[in-house]
Amino acid sequence: MDLTGKTAIITAGASGIGRVTAERFTELGASVCLCDVADGALADVEKALPDALVLKADVSNSGDVANLYDAFSARFGRLDILVNNAGISGPTKHVEDVTDEEWDETMAVNVTGQFYMVRKAVPLFRQAGGGCIVNLSSVAGRVGMPMRAPYSTSKYAVRGLTDVLAVELGEINVRVNAILPGLVDGPRGQRVMSEQAAARGMSLEEFMPFFLHNISMHAMVSMREIADMAAFLASDMGRHISGQSISVCGNFETYRGPKF
Numbered sequence: 583m584d585l586t587g588k589t590a591i592i593t594a595g596a597s598g599i600g601r602v603t604a605e606r607f608t609e610l611g612a613s614v615c616l617c618d619v620a621d622g623a624l625a626d627v628e629k630a631l632p633d634a635l636v637l638k639a640d641v642s643n644s645g646d647v648a649n650l651y652d653a654f655s656a657r658f659g660r661l662d663i664l665v666n667n668a669g670i671s672g673p674t675k676h677v678e679d680v681t682d683e684e685w686d687e688t689m690a691v692n693v694t695g696q697f698y699m700v701r702k703a704v705p706l707f708r709q710a711g712g713g714c715i716v717n718l719s720s721v722a723g724r725v726g727m728p729m730r731a732p733y734s735t736s737k738y739a740v741r742g743l744t745d746v747l748a749v750e751l752g753e754i755n756v757r758v759n760a761i762l763p764g765l766v767d768g769p770r771g772q773r774v775m776s777e778q779a780a781a782r783g784m785s786l787e788e789f790m791p792f793f794l795h796n797i798s799m800h801a802m803v804s805m806r807e808i809a810d811m812a813a814f815l816a817s818d819m820g821r822h823i824s825g826q827s828i829s830v831c832g833n834f835e836t837y838r839g840p841k842f
């Protein structure tokens with residue numbers, strides 16, 4: 583894989599999957615712009631990736647997104663790749679207990695945020711004669727995830743947006759795909775599993791075998807494996823791949839966990 587000479591915007595790039603993707607893209611030769619909302623993590627990634635353009639921006643705020651694109655255009659001019667990675671996990675609770683604010687916030691970051699980022703990217707892609715968008719969905723966007731109604735619904739919506747964009751932006755030579763990570767080995771995966779266990783009155787140690795039973799490979803995925811899929815799709819190796827929802831999850835087909 584080679585991203586030499588390409589420019590990329592990666593949202594939520596200061597930690598987790600976004601940060602590993604920013605590092606991987608840099609290694610492969612891309613010039614990277616990343617944004618996040620977490621000040622400490624932003625300062626840290628700025629030191630680790632001195633050539634990257636590191637910006638504070640909340641993807642669910644259209645003013646922040648406009649400022650991000652202004653700063654990006656001033657520095658790089660041309661856009662080749664957008665990785666819509668920002669997404670929050672939302673609450674782990676019964677649907678009847680989900681508040682208006684929890685529902686709205688999850689949709690705002692996970693769905694509206696991707697729309698805001700895409701809307702501003704289109705003129706740049708048109709100018710460049712094409713481009714590539716990678717949207718982070720989740721296996722929870724293919725398999726209904728109990729106790730995660732806002733998150734699971736938002737990740738199905740990401741696949742819908744991906745399908746629409748692949749057709750609409752194909753006209754201007756932009757490829758659009760979604761990655762559906764499974765359970766990722768990292769701080770967030772651990773936190774979500776602890777919440778799922780607690781919601782059932784179980785310890786994490788009791789719950790994990792049930793969850794891993796859903797996965798054919800019986801293991802978590804690494805952040806690097808998600809970053810590699812994003813790089814593959816963004817590179818010329820993926821030049822005939824568009825409109826696809828690609829799971830990187832060890833085959834998570836259906837939820838057969840313990841009831842609650």
Ligand code: NAD
Nearest residue numbers: 594597598599618619620640641668669720763766770771
């Ligand atoms: P994470 O929870 O570790 O968060 C990564 C970063 O997102 C943090 O630095 C945070 O500050 C930033 N962020 C949060 N809200 C933001 C906003 N409004 N604007 C900009 N940045 C914001 O996330 P992660 O585990 O690295 O997940 C990345 C993506 O992958 C998400 O879309 C997530 O839904 C998806 N995903 C993750 C997993 C997993 O197990 N970790 C599984 C499936 C899908």
